[in-house]
Amino acid sequence: TGRTRPERLLQYLQKNGTRGDANNVVDTIDRFCGTVEWAMNVGGEKGKIVDKVVLETNPGTVLELGTYCGYSAVRMGRLLAPGSRLITLEMNPAYAKVAKEVIAFAGLDKQVEVLVGSTTELIPQLKKKLDIDTFDMIFLDHWKQSYLPDTKLLEECGLLRKGTVLLADNVICPGTPDYLQYVRSSPKYLSQHFPSVLEYTNAPDGLEKSVYLG
Ligand SMILES: O=C(NCc1cccc(CNc2ccc3[nH]ncc3c2)c1)c1cc(-c2ccc(F)cc2)cc(O)c1O
Numbered sequence: 538t539g540r541t542r543p544e545r546l547l548q549y550l551q552k553n554g555t556r557g558d559a560n561n562v563v564d565t566i567d568r569f570c571g572t573v574e575w576a577m578n579v580g581g582e583k584g585k586i587v588d589k590v591v592l593e594t595n596p597g598t599v600l601e602l603g604t605y606c607g608y609s610a611v612r613m614g615r616l617l618a619p620g621s622r623l624i625t626l627e628m629n630p631a632y633a634k635v636a637k638e639v640i641a642f643a644g645l646d647k648q649v650e651v652l653v654g655s656t657t658e659l660i661p662q663l664k665k666k667l668d669i670d671t672f673d674m675i676f677l678d679h680w681k682q683s684y685l686p687d688t689k690l691l692e693e694c695g696l697l698r699k700g701t702v703l704l705a706d707n708v709i710c711p712g713t714p715d716y717l718q719y720v721r722s723s724p725k726y727l728s729q730h731f732p733s734v735l736e737y738t739n740a741p742d743g744l745e746k747s748v749y750l751g
């Protein structure tokens with residue numbers, strides 16, 4: 538009876554998943570998307586690269602742009618040290634509602650906070666709203682044409698520090714050409730490409746990791 542794909546994904550999780558087990562939540566969502574219906578989660582292949590970057594960075598504060606159903610928030614949140622925080626921005630209220638339930642199901646509602654609104658509206662408010670000065674890591678996964686303007690907004694709002702890691706999904710498919718050109722040519726970033734595949738398919742995609750040099 539789930540009218541939307543996110544609702545069907547949540548129902549599948551509630552029926553087939555193990556409450557409080559974040560690893561099981563990741564695997565259960567991947568099984569839904571691999572066997573029932575495709576959804577735009579970062580997925581298992583690119584997800585392994587996200588895991589590696591999170592474990593190497595060991596971030597105390599993470600900002601995610603684009604929550605969708607909360608898959609990547611759970612994937613990253615499950616690897617954070619106690620006391621670390623992940624803030625995720627979602628402008629679609631229906632997505633945010635499902636994501637909050639997925640995150641709570643995984644038992645991560647203390648570490649992960651979903652804010653409903655657009656990046657342009659919320660990013661300038663983050664310092665005031667949260668007692669966070671800068672972020673250790675940013676995960677970009679929202680509208681692809683917003684990656685570049687929002688990266689510049691994050692710079693302007695002083696939310697990046699020397700060493701902040703930006704990790705961007707879908708830089709090949711659907712593609713973020715202007716963002717790639719910027720982070721690869723700007724002296725303010727050190728970029729590295731991780732080739733992979735589009736979630737639940739064998740189409741080429743990739744992640745771009747860019748360290749802010751200040
Ligand atoms: O487009 C994508 N994701 C972004 C997105 C898309 C729709 C709605 C939202 C609503 N959320 C939202 C929006 C704007 C916002 N501003 N501030 C917060 C905020 C939040 C977000 C995407 C597409 C594909 C894909 C599709 C089809 C295909 F064939 C190949 C690949 C694969 C992905 O992994 C993707 O990530």
Ligand SMILES: [Mg+2]
Nearest residue numbers: 579678706707
């Ligand atoms: Mg994506």
